[in-house]
Amino acid sequence: KAGVTQTPRYLIKTRGQQVTLSCSPISGHRSVSWYQQTPGQGLQFLFEYFSETQRNKGNFPGRFSGRQFSNSRSEMNVSTLELGDSALYLCASSLATSGEGETQYFGPGTRLLVL
Amino acid sequence: GNSVTQMEGPVTLSEEAFLTINCTYTATGYPSLFWYVQYPGEGLQLLLKATKADDKGSNKGFEATYRKETTSFHLEKGSVQVSDSAVYFCALSPSGYSTLTFGKGTMLLVSP
Numbered sequence: 001k002a003g004v005t006q007t008p009r010y011l012i013k014t015r016g017q018q019v020t021l022s023c024s025p026i027s028g029h030r031s032v033s034w035y036q037q038t039p040g041q042g043l044q045f046l047f048e049y050f051s052e053t054q055r056n057k058g059n060f061p062g063r064f065s066g067r068q069f070s071n072s073r074s075e076m077n078v079s080t081l082e083l084g085d086s087a088l089y090l091c092a093s094s095l096a097t098s099g100e101g102e103t104q105y106f107g108p109g110t111r112l113l114v115l
Numbered sequence: 116g117n118s119v120t121q122m123e124g125p126v127t128l129s130e131e132a133f134l135t136i137n138c139t140y141t142a143t144g145y146p147s148l149f150w151y152v153q154y155p156g157e158g159l160q161l162l163l164k165a166t167k168a169d170d171k172g173s174n175k176g177f178e179a180t181y182r183k184e185t186t187s188f189h190l191e192k193g194s195v196q197v198s199d200s201a202v203y204f205c206a207l208s209p210s211g212y213s214t215l216t217f218g219k220g221t222m223l224l225v226s227p
Contacts, residue, residue, distance in 0.1 A: 042217060042219045
């Protein structure tokens with residue numbers, strides 16, 4: 001089975017622009033979660049989508065949004081980029097049959113640099 | 116709220132040394148506990164997990180035991196290799212959820 005894929009792998013944007021990142025989960029996985037990784041804050045949960053609905057949300061401003069399509073692929077969007085949004089954005093998928101103790105499988109990430 | 120605390124790094128060891136990376140957590144109920152590993156330039160890989168008290172997760176020579184009484188999930192390996200050099204993250208998912216709360220990560224450097 002193919003793993004979680006994320007595109008693009010690298011992005012350079014300038015302040016004020018917006019960006020869209022894409023994630024394709026492992027085939028059969030219905031849940032997709034997004035995380036932001038920075039040297040200062042570490043790994044922080046952004047949101048989780050299941051069956052095209054946002055199921056959980058972390059503590060991020062409304063500039064961060066996402067969606068999930070009927071084939072479970074997901075996108076996240078960041079509007080009005082700030083320098084502090086520079087980070088590695090990781091997507092993870094899981095079967096989400098019970099939600100309890102399920103393993104999340106991570107993609108390689110998209111590295112975003114905001115200038 | 117939920118939180119995970121793990122020892123600061125880097126941890127520097129010689130090959131074949133014994134490894135312990137401490138991890139403690141705060142959570143209500145009975146969370147599931149995980150160790151993930153991140154190699155340079157890559158995403159996270161699950162190393163091992165435990166879903167209930169006294170469970171022991173193990174993989175590739177690494178072990179960790181879910182200790183409810185001490186709210187701990189320390190990672191151990193009897194003999195590390197240079198290829199184990201990476202950043203190790205302890206994480207929990209609350210009871211009934213799959214979302215993860217991570218510790219800050221511990222960098223392990225193993226020299227020949």
